[in-house]
Amino acid sequence: MIKIVGVNHYYKQPKGAVRQALNNVCLEVPEKTLFALTGPNGGGKSTLFRILSGLLKPGSGTVSLGGLDINTHPLEVRRLLGVVFQYPALDSQLTVMENFQIHASLYHLDKSVLERAMAEDMAWAGLRERLHERAGTLSGGLQRRVELVKALLHRPRLLLMDEPTTGLDPGARKAFWETIFNFRNRLGLTVLTTTHLFDEAEQADRVAILHRGTLLADGTPDSLVQRLGNEMIVIHARDEEVARQLEHRLAADTQVTVRRRGGEVRVEGATQEIVDDLLRQRQGLFQDIAIKRPTLQDVFIDMTTQAPEDAA
Amino acid sequence: MISVISALAKREWIRFFRQPHRVVGSVAQPILFWIFLGSGFSSSFRAPGMETVSYLEYFYPGVLLMVVLFSGIFSTITIIEDRSKGLLQGVLVAPVSRFAIVLGKVVGSMGIGLAQVLLMLVAIPFLGLSLDVTGWLLLLLGLVLSALGFTALGFVMAWNMESTAGFHAIMSVFLLPLWMLSGALFPMGHLPAWLNSVMFFNPVSHALQLIRLPFYHPGGQLVAMAAYQVALMVTLVWAGLCLALALWKVSRMETGVAGP
Numbered sequence: 001m002i003k004i005v006g007v008n009h010y011y012k013q014p015k016g017a018v019r020q021a022l023n024n025v026c027l028e029v030p031e032k033t034l035f036a037l038t039g040p041n042g043g044g045k046s047t048l049f050r051i052l053s054g055l056l057k058p059g060s061g062t063v064s065l066g067g068l069d070i071n072t073h074p075l076e077v078r079r080l081l082g083v084v085f086q087y088p089a090l091d092s093q094l095t096v097m098e099n100f101q102i103h104a105s106l107y108h109l110d111k112s113v114l115e116r117a118m119a120e121d122m123a124w125a126g127l128r129e130r131l132h133e134r135a136g137t138l139s140g141g142l143q144r145r146v147e148l149v150k151a152l153l154h155r156p157r158l159l160l161m162d163e164p165t166t167g168l169d170p171g172a173r174k175a176f177w178e179t180i181f182n183f184r185n186r187l188g189l190t191v192l193t194t195t196h197l198f199d200e201a202e203q204a205d206r207v208a209i210l211h212r213g214t215l216l217a218d219g220t221p222d223s224l225v226q227r228l229g230n231e232m233i234v235i236h237a238r239d240e241e242v243a244r245q246l247e248h249r250l251a252a253d254t255q256v257t258v259r260r261r262g263g264e265v266r267v268e269g270a271t272q273e274i275v276d277d278l279l280r281q282r283q284g285l286f287q288d289i290a291i292k293r294p295t296l297q298d299v300f301i302d303m304t305t306q307a308p309e310d311a312a
Numbered sequence: 313m314i315s316v317i318s319a320l321a322k323r324e325w326i327r328f329f330r331q332p333h334r335v336v337g338s339v340a341q342p343i344l345f346w347i348f349l350g351s352g353f354s355s356s357f358r359a360p361g362m363e364t365v366s367y368l369e370y371f372y373p374g375v376l377l378m379v380v381l382f383s384g385i386f387s388t389i390t391i392i393e394d395r396s397k398g399l400l401q402g403v404l405v406a407p408v409s410r411f412a413i414v415l416g417k418v419v420g421s422m423g424i425g426l427a428q429v430l431l432m433l434v435a436i437p438f439l440g441l442s443l444d445v446t447g448w449l450l451l452l453l454g455l456v457l458s459a460l461g462f463t464a465l466g467f468v469m470a471w472n473m474e475s476t477a478g479f480h481a482i483m484s485v486f487l488l489p490l491w492m493l494s495g496a497l498f499p500m501g502h503l504p505a506w507l508n509s510v511m512f513f514n515p516v517s518h519a520l521q522l523i524r525l526p527f528y529h530p531g532g533q534l535v536a537m538a539a540y541q542v543a544l545m546v547t548l549v550w551a552g553l554c555l556a557l558a559l560w561k562v563s564r565m566e567t568g569v570a571g572p
Contacts, residue, residue: 053405078407087398093327105319106406 001158001190002029002052007061009047009213021047023213025061029206031157034184035192036204038300044213045194046086049162052192053083066157079107082156084147086163092136096127096146099135100153107154114153121149124186125179141172145179152183159183161193165200177203198297209300216303221296228294228302233267233275236287246285250274259302266298313412320403320416321423324387328424338383338428346375346432359499369439373524374496376429380459381491381516383425385466385483391417392476410562414555418467422459429455446531454522454547461519461551467558494520518546 009022022044029035037045050056051063054070054077063070066080090099097118104114122128125145135143144164151159165173177200184191193204201207201221208218217224237243240263247260250267257268267274278289328334350368357367394400403413436443443451466483473479493507494516500508511517521543525534534540 053401055401055404075407078405081405083402083405085398085401087396089398089402091323091327091399093330094323098323098326102319102323103402103406105315106403106408108315108407 001031001033001066002027002035002192003062003064004028004048004052005062007048007051007058007063009044009051009056009059021213022051022058025210025213025215027208027215027218029190029192031190032188033190033206034180034204035190036201036207037192037194037210038196038198038201038207038296039210039216040304041196042212043210045196045210046162047213048210049160049194053081053160054078079154080157082151082154082159084144084151084159084161084164086166088143088147090135090143090147090150092134095132095134096138097131099146100150103150103153109154117153117155118149121152121183124182125149126175139172141168141175144168144172144176148176148179148183152187152189155187157190159189159191161191163194163196165195165197173200198295198300202296207296209303211304217299224296224299225294228268228298231291232294232298233270233278234290234292235265235267235278236289237263237265238285238287239263242285261301266301268294313409316408316412317416317419320413321420324390324417324420324424327390328387338424339431342375342379342382342428342432345378346371350375360502362499369441370499371496372435372439372441373520373527374491374494376432376455377458377494377496377516377520377523378491379428379432380422380425380455381462381487381519383428384422384459384463385469385487387421387424388417388463388466388470389476389479390421391467391470392473392479411559414464414467414558414562418460418463418555418558421466422456422463425459425463426455441527443526444531447526447529447534448531450531450534451523451526454519454526457544457547457551458519458522461515461547461554464551464554464558468554468561471558471561490514490516493517495524496520515546515550518543518550522547 004025004027007022007025008020010018010020013019025044025048037048039045047056051058052065052070054074057071065077068077068080070077090096091102094102100114100118103109104111109117118131119128122131125148127142127145127149130138130142130146135146138146148164165176168176180191183189193200195201204221206219207221207224209216209224217227235243235246237246243260243263243265246265247258250256250258250265253274256270256274259266259268275291278286328338346368350366350371353367353371357370359365359370362370391400394403469482469486470479473482493511493514495511496516500511500517503511521539525537525540525543529537529540
């Protein structure tokens with residue numbers, strides 16, 4: 001559904017300088033996949049999102065959606081797309097229905113098609129009673145769900161979302177994602193979402209990690225987590241100096257992989273002997289020691305601490 | 313394309329009428345301005361060659377122009393708000409022509425100004441002015457062309473503007489002098505040569521001529537008058553130029569560079 005080949009993008013800076021935002025990004029998203037593009041702020045997610053939504057022309061490389069090049073077939077590609085932006089794209093002065101009517105005009109929808117889609121979609125999203133309310137009077141969570149319904153009224157094949165749950169409380173986030181899954185199952189959508197929330201990314205079929213404009217990893221959440229093994233020890237040392245000493249000592253053991261970030265030390269592949277030894281030293285040196293299964297966040301931390309500095 | 317233009321224009325109207333303070337301010341401000349300034353200068357002002365015309369009457373076409381100018385241009389301020397909220401991006405990712413986006417916004421914004429002007433036209437019989445049918449049509453043509461050109465100018469200015477405060481500042485420095493030097497407040501002629509030149513090259517002066525002349529000449533004669541023809545041509549070219557600039561702005565896609 002989405003094919004990105006060799007995309008580089010630099011932003012012009014004052015005095016003729018340039019800043020690299022994307023570094024030779026190659027990515028494929030199969031049809032009907034829920035794909036999460038994750039990474040830290042400034043990692044290149046928003047640049048890639050703007051390229052995919054047709055708002056930004058890449059410096060080099062090709063991007064095609066549904067087999068159509070976005071540069072040579074912009075209008076056809078836009079018909080395939082539903083887009084939910086990070087910032088609210090509803091007119092707060094207009095009712096929900098009036099917002100939908102404008103969207104229907106932009107996508108050349110017949111009145112009957114619009115009415116059917118509105119009735120179905122608002123029911124699926126649990127918003128049936130809200131059609132005649134002004135968008136500005138709805139809560140942040142409801143507005144986001146209304147935006148989702150609006151983005152899908154013209155029945156796009158691909159839904160693009162840019163950090164869609166930013167600013168929502170946990171309950172509203174949960175409701176939003178339930179609505180996404182509901183629509184995805186009913187409409188057979190391909191969904192690409194950017195997010196810096198790893199618990200959201202873990203719900204996706206596939207995840208890509210973008211850091212300093214470079215694609216560090218791309219795979220299923222399980223396959224990415226498997227890279228760190230089954231379990232790891234996470235130690236929070238009393239201070240950074242203690243953590244540094246511990247890192248040096250453990251790194252001497254060829255059986256384990258040690259990563260340190262500030263006062264936190266992560267040990268992968270530790271033996272029972274090492275665990276016992278650590279527990280004996282706990283008094284006064286460590287705040288806590290925990291054994292845990294790795295998560296996407298751990299994968300991210302692992303990869304970004306080793307990432308090259310070339311694409312800033 | 314028509315449905316896109318009308319949908320975007322309708323949105324501007326709904327937004328306008330759902331903000332009562334904006335409606336009251338837009339309607340009351342030019343009327344108060346006209347009455348206070350017109351009455352205040354009535355005893356001391358006589359335009360050369362128009363000695364029988366009161367200042368209230370002289371100032372009237374200028375106020376009509378002020379309404380289409382200021383209302384049209386300031387309505388385009390919503391472009392800046394739309395961009396900061398994400399509404400503009402929502403329109404730009406839709407499969408519609410860029411020209412429809414420009415026209416939808418411009419037609420909606422200029423329509424708000426024209427509706428206010430229509431309210432002000434009620435004053436015509438009270439000023440002792442009259443127009444024949446052709447005169448009415450030419451007056452409306454002048455108002456529509458002026459509104460089109462200057463609203464499109466507002467669109468161009470607002471497109472790259474980051475804040476509404478910046479837009480207000482630029483417009484106060486740019487728009488107000490343009491209007492003041494159009495002949496709306498005082499006539500051309502008995503002025504320093506440099507000021508006459510500035511006023512002649514000011515497109516707002518020609519827009520004002522299109523609005524003022526139908527009040528004082530029969531419509532049939534007007535179309536044959538050189539002064540009217542020049543004003544019409546200048547305003548037409550100005551409106552076309554501003555629309556073309558607006559289209560160019562919207563069509564220009566942000567592009568990065570391939571490498572250092």
